[in-house]
Amino acid sequence: MAGNPRVAYRLEHGVTPHWMTVAKQRREQAERQAGEAKPHEAEADPFPPLKPRGRHRAPRRRGGWVAAALTYGMVLAAGMGISQMAAWLL
Numbered sequence: 001m002a003g004n005p006r007v008a009y010r011l012e013h014g015v016t017p018h019w020m021t022v023a024k025q026r027r028e029q030a031e032r033q034a035g036e037a038k039p040h041e042a043e044a045d046p047f048p049p050l051k052p053r054g055r056h057r058a059p060r061r062r063g064g065w066v067a068a069a070l071t072y073g074m075v076l077a078a079g080m081g082i083s084q085m086a087a088w089l090l
Helices: 005-013 018-040 064-089
Strands: none
Touching: none
């Protein structure tokens, strides 16, 4: 381990990168500021936020799996019928 550059770097700079330490300090400071601001906001919001639709897409249909199962069944039955007809003709 004496000549390993990674070990030397970790001994000099620490195990985690510097930006992780800075991010942690900023997060803790933001939490402290949010904790200080909460007692001032004792009023309830008269207009609660709307439920998000999710990634700007329309909501999914609830019966989609039923249509897929029926379609699969119809294709399977048609394939079986065509194979029986082909067997009669040949």
